Amino acid sequence: MTEATLWSRLLRPVLLTLVALFFLFPIFWVFLMSFQTNEQILRIPPSLFFSPTLDNYWGLVSGKLVTAAGTLELPFMRNLWNSVVLSTGAVLLSLLLGVPAAYAFARFKFRLGEDIAFTLLSFRFAPPLLVLLPLNLYFQTLGLNDTYIGLIWVYQLITLPLILWIVRGYFEDISPDVEHAYRVDGHGWLKTFLKISIPLARPGIAAAALLSFIFAWNNFVFALILGSSSIQPVTVGALAFVTASGIQYGQIAAAVVLSILPTLTLALYAQRYLVEGLSLGAVKG
Amino acid sequence: MAALELDRVSKIYGSRGQHGLRAVDAVSMAIKDGEIIGLLGSSGCGKTSTLRMIAGFESVTEGEIRLGGKVVNQLPPARRNVAMAFEGYALYPPLTVRDNIAFSLLRDKRSKAEVETKVQEIAELLAITDLLGRYPPTISGGQAQRTSLARALVRQADLYLLDEPMSQLEPQLRAILRARIKDFLIQRRMTTVFVTHDQTEALALADRIAVMEAGVLQQFATPQALKDRPANLFVASFIGEPPMNIFAARIAREGGSLRLTALTEDGADAFSLSLPGAETGGQLATTLGGRSTVRLGIRPHLVEVGASGELAGTVISNQWLGDQTHIGVELGGATLIAVADGALAAPVQSAVRLALPIEALHLFDADTGVALMHGLEVATPGVQAA
Ligand SMILES: Nc1ncnc2c1ncn2[C@@H]1O[C@H](COP(=O)(O)OP(=O)(O)OP(=O)(O)O)[C@@H](O)[C@H]1O
Ligand SMILES: [Mg+2]
Numbered sequence: 001m002t003e004a005t006l007w008s009r010l011l012r013p014v015l016l017t018l019v020a021l022f023f024l025f026p027i028f029w030v031f032l033m034s035f036q037t038n039e040q041i042l043r044i045p046p047s048l049f050f051s052p053t054l055d056n057y058w059g060l061v062s063g064k065l066v067t068a069a070g071t072l073e074l075p076f077m078r079n080l081w082n083s084v085v086l087s088t089g090a091v092l093l094s095l096l097l098g099v100p101a102a103y104a105f106a107r108f109k110f111r112l113g114e115d116i117a118f119t120l121l122s123f124r125f126a127p128p129l130l131v132l133l134p135l136n137l138y139f140q141t142l143g144l145n146d147t148y149i150g151l152i153w154v155y156q157l158i159t160l161p162l163i164l165w166i167v168r169g170y171f172e173d174i175s176p177d178v179e180h181a182y183r184v185d186g187h188g189w190l191k192t193f194l195k196i197s198i199p200l201a202r203p204g205i206a207a208a209a210l211l212s213f214i215f216a217w218n219n220f221v222f223a224l225i226l227g228s229s230s231i232q233p234v235t236v237g238a239l240a241f242v243t244a245s246g247i248q249y250g251q252i253a254a255a256v257v258l259s260i261l262p263t264l265t266l267a268l269y270a271q272r273y274l275v276e277g278l279s280l281g282a283v284k285g
Numbered sequence: 286m287a288a289l290e291l292d293r294v295s296k297i298y299g300s301r302g303q304h305g306l307r308a309v310d311a312v313s314m315a316i317k318d319g320e321i322i323g324l325l326g327s328s329g330c331g332k333t334s335t336l337r338m339i340a341g342f343e344s345v346t347e348g349e350i351r352l353g354g355k356v357v358n359q360l361p362p363a364r365r366n367v368a369m370a371f372e373g374y375a376l377y378p379p380l381t382v383r384d385n386i387a388f389s390l391l392r393d394k395r396s397k398a399e400v401e402t403k404v405q406e407i408a409e410l411l412a413i414t415d416l417l418g419r420y421p422p423t424i425s426g427g428q429a430q431r432t433s434l435a436r437a438l439v440r441q442a443d444l445y446l447l448d449e450p451m452s453q454l455e456p457q458l459r460a461i462l463r464a465r466i467k468d469f470l471i472q473r474r475m476t477t478v479f480v481t482h483d484q485t486e487a488l489a490l491a492d493r494i495a496v497m498e499a500g501v502l503q504q505f506a507t508p509q510a511l512k513d514r515p516a517n518l519f520v521a522s523f524i525g526e527p528p529m530n531i532f533a534a535r536i537a538r539e540g541g542s543l544r545l546t547a548l549t550e551d552g553a554d555a556f557s558l559s560l561p562g563a564e565t566g567g568q569l570a571t572t573l574g575g576r577s578t579v580r581l582g583i584r585p586h587l588v589e590v591g592a593s594g595e596l597a598g599t600v601i602s603n604q605w606l607g608d609q610t611h612i613g614v615e616l617g618g619a620t621l622i623a624v625a626d627g628a629l630a631a632p633v634q635s636a637v638r639l640a641l642p643i644e645a646l647h648l649f650d651a652d653t654g655v656a657l658m659h660g661l662e663v664a665t666p667g668v669q670a671a
Contacts, residue, residue: 176342177371177375178377180362181375181376182377183362184363184367184368185363185392186364186389187363187392196377199379200379
């Protein structure tokens with residue numbers, strides 16, 4: 001057996017399994033937890049064997065949190081819906097603004113162009129807490145506090161720079177002559193952008209959108225401060241599981257599983273585009 | 286189809302004003318309707334920049350471009366009705382070769398059958414019929430190049446700009462396609478400007494050739510005129526294979542006639558020729574005026590190799606190229622390349638005699654390189670000698 005086959009037949013699968021185990025085991029454990037009661041979860045030693053229950057999920061869906069101290073109202077499904085609205089809204093707005101901007105930065109050299117692009121990126125460097133307090137004051141004055149629009153606007157700090165910089169790289173990789181070839185055929189600038197540039201950069205746009213969706217989905221601190229329970233996403237809503245009579249591990253686990261689902265589905269769907277982008281090969285030349 | 290005029294067109298890249306790079310410098314050309322023009326010049330001399338200005342992808346820094354009599358400087362590419370084959374092919378990767386070619390035709394609301402016929406016709410012309418179903422990333426460079434050429438030629442445009450359309454092909458295929466494309470262009474009276482690095486291609490395909498160097502148009506003339514009457518030293522040494530022999534030379538007046546002495550690289554006398562004097566070549570003496578030094582150019586093809594020649598030299602190289610022989614001859618310390626038809630029995634180190642007929646000689650100004658005389662004919666100044 002040569003070195004190469006030893007590597008590919010034995011070592012590689014073993015190592016890959018190890019890596020997968022390392023990253024996936026916590027998720028797997030959470031998945032199991034979501035079908036257990038708090039007592040089953042907290043017993044020592046922990047065990048892989050238990051009689052599964054759907055109570056955690058049922059509690060989340062019905063909005064009733066049953067604890068030792070009584071029943072609490074829990075707007076978890078509402079939170080989930082808020083997460084969907086906020087993240088989708090933020091990503092769509094960022095695509096609308098960021099993709100044309102990325103194209104402009106990639107294709108045209110203009111005064112202060114690099115500075116503007118860098119400033120947009122630097123939004124990612126600033127600690128959110130630094131901007132949140134003044135922002136809170138402004139939002140109260142403007143009446144944007146506790147509105148979807150206000151939060152989506154603030155989410156641009158997360159999603160816009162990401163989309164702008166990733167998509168810009170993809171546009172730069174497209175030979176301008178591909179666009180020129182289309183323009184010389186008698187098409188205007190805008191049509192070329194929509195019909196040639198965007199489709200060619202689609203894998204990049206999909207990747208950037210997915211990534212920024214995940215970042216937006218996982219954001220915690222903006223919504224904590226700028227929104228009340230009616231528009232808060234799951235990340236903030238999960239705080240409700242820390243109750244006076246203890247932490248509801250089973251329901252937290254069920255909530256985690258439910259809140260992973262949308263991003264997971266999206267990632268699986270977008271994967272098609274990512275693979276398509278790679279298999280098309282170089283766009284250049 | 287339309288005529289194209291460039292009127293002192295310049296392109297300056299980079300920061301506006303004085304710091305920029307002058308890639309194209311006051312180029313003027315008048316191209317007639319249906320004419321085929323070859324653009325020849327060394328790499329980086331501004332050929333692509335010129336084409337891009339004509340197509341409208343680069344702004345014109347100075348000067349005017351007129352297409353069909355209309356100034357197009359400010360017109361976007363879409364409204365110039367120009368077809369272009371790009372140096373980098375620029376095929377659209379998600380579409381098949383067929384769709385890449387048909388792309389522009391579909392827009393004109395032609396019937397499917399008509400489009401298919403046209404695509405088929407052009408694909409046959411360029412020998413790419415068996416590629417039509419493939420995708421650009423999966424075909425070779427030469428195939429992509431022909432696809433890009435097909436995409437330009439299939440269109441119904443006023444002007445065709447072809448940037449190095451056949452540079453990736455092997456000489457045999459290039460020769461075949463050259464002939465087919467020439468027929469195609471002439472039949473349809475397509476006004477065409479093509480860029481090439483291959484002199485044979487330019488000479489074979491073009492009605493007139495524009496030679497550029499460092500952004501400046503050196504000469505714009507028919508292939509024959511470029512060979513017989515190069516406007517300056519650059520054109521003289523650029524056109525022709527093998528290149529023209531160039532020597533520094535000294536002129537001495539001996540009574541009625543002129544004596545021209547070619548020098549070696551070190552400045553020593555190599556060989557001398559007597560030129561007809563005032564009685565026979567009156568213009569020669571007048572044109573040369575008071576000059577005591579010139580540059581002497583000798584076309585290798587016109588050197589006569591044989592026993593009757595008045596110059597004696599030694600063969601230092603002999604290459605038989607199948608149908609002609611290139612021999613290098615040492616003449617008093619200078620090396621002269623001569624071309625003889627067929628195989629020549631002149632082994633290295635053997636003595637050989639050469640004659641340099643007056644038509645083989647070109648005289649250029651020693652400082653500026655501008656042509657003075659072509660044989661006994663006085664050179665006309667200017668680049669537009671047709
Ligand atoms: N976009 C640009 N910005 C700055 N300089 C440029 C640009 N495009 C070309 N140049 C410069 O202008 C000069 C002419 O370039 P051009 O592409 O026209 O050459 P070319 O004659 O087509 O050369 P080749 O035969 O190698 O294709 C070169 O010195 C090149 O570096
Ligand atoms: Mg070029």
